[in-house]
Amino acid sequence: MSSTSAIARITPAAGPLSGRVTLPGSKSVTNRALLVAALARGKSRLSGILRSDDTHHMMVALRAMGVEIEEIDATTLIVTGTGSLLAPDGPLFLGNAGTAVRFLTAAAALVDGQVTVTGDEHMQKRPIAPLVDTLRRLGVAASSATGCPPVVIDGTGTFETGDIAVSGQLSSQYISAIMMLAAMGEDESRIRIEGGAIGAVGYLHITAAVMRAFGATVTFPRTDLIVIEPGGYVATDYHVEPDASAATYLWAAEALTGGRIDIGTSARDFNQPDAAAYVPIVAFPRMPDVIEGSQMQDAIPTLAVLAAFSETPVRFTGIGNLRVKECDRIEALRDGLTRIRSDLATVEGDDLIVHGDPKLRGAHRPARIDSYADHRIAMCFALAGLLVDGIEIEDPMCVSKTFPDYWDVLRELGVRIKIEGL
Known part of the structure; x- marks a missing residue:
């Protein structure tokens, strides 16, 4: 049975x-740390991580994109990144892991090649069109036939920086995905929240804290503005609360x-x-x-x-x-x-x-x-x-x-x- x-x-x-x-360990923090460590150059030691279905899917997907992940013990990993991601051999199946799907859909813009991000029957009913639309405005060729996964990204390894407008009604996971991507840009990115402010701003501060731990510069000069400097990420030791x-x-x-x-x-x-x-x-x-x-x-x-x-x-x-x-x-x-x-x-x-x-x-x-x-x-x-x-x-x-x-x-x-x- x-x-x-x-x-x-x-x-x-x-x-x-x-x-x-x-x-x-926190799922939200673990999956953010996994992605940011994967985008950093060098070896990062992540301790206190959560072992769960969602984090397993994220690790499998990152390995498929060329990231080396060494499992030290039940809550400790060594993640070796090169500052880039490779095109996987097949679709990235992420179960019903919302954070992994949203974060990797944005990160796929860094791949020079095609990436398909998909999930199980439940994930394929969860909206992702607003994130896909935002990526298109950044010059990324992304599409979703149903407005839900699967999403197909034909990446070139680059995306446009500058002013990025997003709706304050969006899930914070969409905005977190764009934030983590933006640090990999060539110039400063200014994410403007339409409608005045994002509802779940606390989750964006979690994202910013992880990014800062890996060397990124993120500021919130106003409730409706997030500024992210270029420069990518630096490998580090990081403990997940x-x-x-x-x-x-x-x-x-x-x-x-x-x-x-x-x-x-x-x-x-x-x-x-x-x-x-x-x-x-x-x-x-x-x-x-x-x-x-x-x-x-x-x-x-x-x-x-x-x-x-x-x-x-x-x-x-x-x-x-x-x-x-x-x-x-x-x-x-x-x-x-x-x-x-x-x-x-x-x-x-x-x-x-x-x-x-x-x-x-x-x-x-x-x-x-x-x-x-x-x-x-x-x-x-x-x-x-x-x-x-x-x-x-x-x-x-x-x-x-x-x-x-x-x-x-x-x-x-x-x-x-x-x-x-x-």
Whole structure:
């Protein structure tokens, strides 16, 4: 039986969850560091990296483009770059790794030859036309027949620099892709955000921090302008910080069960924007009436499930981009929550409203949750299973995308989980 037909059955926690957990490295930082190290000249040592489906796809693709990657241990790599990328022998298959697809679509402009970037059936439904259009404006021959992957790039090894206009409504991953490419240009690039400002600016600062670590000069002179100097990247040693999105599940498990889980890093020490979720999590069970989620998008699934047990309703705003993640996460959250109780969540436009009910704690509410093959949907609804009897998660092994040990971590904290159908 395949992993997609597997089911995880979760037994509610018998008491507070306590223990120490070693978090995986950040997926966002790992894939940025992998690409930038690949574009640098010389050997870079990356430590603390995440081993997951997404980072595996990125490493395989970079190797296919002539980058040498030596695996030292489970969390350490030596990446040897030459300052350029080669045309691969065949299409770059990247599964459902959004960061890898977006970043490599832009980086393919540096290849002198043709590159096809593609992914699985889920990835082939995720929009990429705005990035393709931006690359065309930079003089790169790029095309996508459906507006989603596959994308074909006929690279010449160069692209146009100067003023680059992008919409502030775009996914930050598109803009991050252009930022990392721009440092490889011959002249200064000025990325102007139309509409005043990008919503998820925190993710752009992650990109800038990685770029700076490898010698690039990136500034944000205004909220609507990013300036990147030419010069490429310099090989260096770089440590990837733990994943803040993964931390949110442990923080929420603490809040739900009254436990104490040591993740080895305090919330204030994370540079990733999802760490901002710590504030509404520790406010539980009196979460804010409105949570603006544009700066912590990957944490919204965690917060939404936590809100199901809050004393008052919670409205999530600024989360429109969740519709174009691994699945439409707004609808996936509404679907899962209403399987637990029919009126537990509603959607108004792009806002998600969760009608919290503390009486769900300890209730028997059989609900089979469709994970939509989305790691964050699977992981967040496991939190509901800590308090509600009868929660089952479909395709639980999709967590391998970013947190391969997730189920084992919960077991080590004392949660009884039975996975059937593998």
